Amino acid sequence: METRRIRGLWEREGDRGELRFVFLDRDGVVNRKPPEGDYITSWDRWEWLPGAAEAIAALNQAGLTVLLATNQRAIALGLLSEEGLAEIHSRMRAHLEQRGARLDGIYHCPHDRGQCRCRKPETGLFERAFRDFPAANPGNSVMIGDSLPDIEAGRRLGMKTVFVEGPAERNKPGSVEAARLAGAVVSSLVEAVGLLL
Template identity: 40%
Template sequence: MSKGIFLDRDGVLNEVLTDRVQFVNSPEDFYLLPGVGEAIHLLNKAGFKVFVVTNQGGVGLGFMAKEALIEIHNKMQQDLHEYGAVIDDIAYCPHKPHANCACRKPKPQMILDLAEKHQVDIKESFMAGDREPDIQAGKKAGVRTILIGDGILDGVDADYVFPDLLSAAKWLTA
C-alpha cells in the first residue's frame, strides 16, 4: 500500500480571496500559490500519492458548470506539470454547502474513496488544508492532519501546522 497526501485546493494550492482573485470560477482565475509546484514535486519524488479533495459548492449554486471546474483542474495540472509535479487524482463535492451530502468536507468520504481506489494506507497518510472542515475530514478519515496557515482554528487541533505547503512538503520529505 502507498502513502498519500490529500490536499485541499483553494487556499492551499491556489489563490482565493486575494486582491487578484475572489473565487475561482474559471481557469483564468486559477493561480498557484508560491512554492506549490516545488512542494508537490518533492512529495511525488518521495513516493507520496498526491490527491486534491475540494468542496466546490459553486457548481451546485450555479456559479460555474462542472465543465468549467474540469477546465480549472486541467489548468492546475498543466501549471503543476511545469514543475514536474503530478496530482494522482482529484475528488470534488459539487453539491450546495448545506445539501448534507456524503462527500462534502468535513465528512471524510472523498478521502476514503480515493484511498480505496488507489490502495493508500490511511495510517501512513496526511490531509493538508487551511480550514476547519479540511482538518475535521482528515481526522474522521483517520489520516494525520496538517493545517496550512497561521495555525489558528477555534476548537480544531491539527496534528501539524505549517505556514505553506512547501514548508510541510520539506518536513514530510526530510
Template identity: 40%
Template sequence: MKLAILDRDGTLGTAGPADAGWAALPGALEAVARLNRAGWHVVLATNQPGLALGELGMAELNALHASMHRALGAVGARIEAVFYCPHGPEEGCGCRQPAPGLLRQIGERYGAEPHETWVIGSSADHLQAGAQLGAHLHLVCEQTAATLQAGQPLPAEFPPQVRAHASLGQLVASLLPQDDLPPPA
C-alpha cells in the same frame, strides 16, 4: 505507501472568478514535485458547491483543473486525481467536507490506511474530515488560514492533533530529507 490529500484552494493555489482562472501559491508546485520524486501519491479533495448552486459549470471546473495540471507539469509535478463534492451545503451528503466520505473514497481507491495518509489543507472542514478518517493532519497557514501561525494555538474548530505550517513548501521540507533534492547543476 504515502498518500497526501490536499485541499485545492488556499493550499495549492487560488481559484478566482471563472475568467481569472487558477493561480499557484508560491512554492506549492515545487512542493508537490518533491513529494512526487519521493514516491508519494498526491491527490486533491475539494468541495465544489458552485456546481450545485449553478455558479460554476463543469466546463469551467474542468478548465480550471486543466490550468492547474499545466502549471504543475511545467515544474515536473503531478496531481494524480481530483476528487470533488458537487453538492451544496444544504444537501447533507456524506462527501462534502467536513464529512469524511470523499476522503474515504480516496483511501479506498489507493488502498491507503489512515496511518499512511496525510490530509493537508487550509480549512477546518478539510482537516475535520481527515480527523474522522484517522489521518495525519497538517494545516497550511496561507490564504483562508493566513491569520493563523505555526506554533500558535489554533481555534477550537481545528482538531487538536493538527500540526500547522507556514506553507506547503515548509510542510514538505519537514517531511522529506534534503537528500531527495537533485544535485546542483
C-alpha cells in the same frame, strides 16, 4: 517562515516512513484562496501560491501519491459547471506538468452544505480515494488543508493532519479550532512538505 507547532504528527519513530499518500485541499493550499464567499470560476482567477508546484513535485519525487480533495460549492450555487471545473483542473495539471509535478487524483464535492456525504468535513472524498487506491488507508495518509472542515475530515478518519494557517486577515472562522486540532500547524504547503519529507 517557521513551523509554529508540531504536535502528534509523528507519534512514533518510524511513522514518517509509513507515509505514502498526501491529500491536499486546493484553495488556500495550492492556489490563493479567494475572499470568503467568492470562488475560482475560471482559470484567469487562478493564482498559484509561491512554491506550491515545486512542493508537489518534491512529494512526487519522494514516491508519495498526491491527491487533491476539494469542496467546490460554486457548482451547487450555479456559478461554475462541472465542465468549467474540469477545464480549470486541466490547466492546473498542464502547469504542474511543466514544473515536473503531478496530481495522482482529483476528488471534488460539487454539493451545497448538508446535502451529501462528500463535502468536507464529511469523509466521502477520501473514501472514494481509498477505493481507487487500495494501498491507501488513514494510517499511511495525511491531509493538508487550510480550514477546519479539512482538519475535521482528516481526524474523523484517523489520518494525520497539517493545518496551513493563512494570513490573519483571511483566516476563516474555525482557524483557532483547526490549529488546536491539527497534528501540525504551518504557514504554507512548502513548509508542510518540508515537515513530511
